[in-house]
Amino acid sequence: MYATQATGPGGHVRKITVPELRARKGSTPIAMVTAYDYTMARLVDEAGVDMVLVGDSLGMVVQGLQNTIPVTLDEIAYHGRAVARGLARAHVVGDMPFMSYQVSAQQAVESAGKLMKDGAFESVKLEGGTEVAEAAFRIVRAGIPVVGHVGLTPQSVHALGGFKVQGRGGDAAEKLLSDARALEQAGAFAIVLEAIPPDLAARVTDELTIPTIGIGAGNACDGQVLVCTDLLGMMRGHSPKFAKRYAQLGDAVVGAVREYVSEVQSREFPTQAHAYKPNAQPASHEKRTSETWKLDEPLPLDHWH
């Protein structure tokens, strides 16, 4: 079913495992990004990320929605299959969408199982603390590795009153800490800390024995995660304070496509270099075969490297 799994630039590359990621606690920080398709997955894998999240952020990034609430299990599974084919080394995590695990522990196990079977994931992530600890425990007991997610949990955007910093003040900080502990006790192998003060993230990181992966949570965490389109500067509107842009691909895309439009209109494109030989000058047998490729085969690796 997952026939065209990437093998990496130099031939065979070994997948990073859950025990290896767990053992990164307190050592080299874990680099995680989101991806939603095969092309991006290949690129971020080649760049050396450790974990790739098919986040329900796809609702906003891919589907143009206001929030992540409408995203479905089938949509996460669909994008998961595409991403998994592009990863030679990085571990792939599937986000459990809103209302796929909150109803009961049984529903949570069934949804996580569907993501593993239909989505080609190697672990699942769910949002929430003590209230989802039972669900997390049952999923782990079914043999499915779990990543927790506390702090700003976007599926609760309406209950939280918007996308804003969490864990401010003593009570909120204590609650967040006990939520993180509950997930650790449930068997989560890592936990995402989103949009919380850096000193609180440092305290949670210190108290837990599993890696913390921060997003807007300072640099004391055991790893970091960013949404790929934020990292690459592809979003045109507002992006959160913590989303450092490492490139300006949005500007690059608009510039390149503007040039293309202009060249199409002026007939500068295509030149002879981008056209086949005219019938008037018959091609040799060798040339004809070089004009042929098999549509049912993946592109050769040297197309990429």
Ligand code: KIV
């Ligand atoms: O859906 C997502 O992309 C996420 C990350 C922001 C952690 O949950």
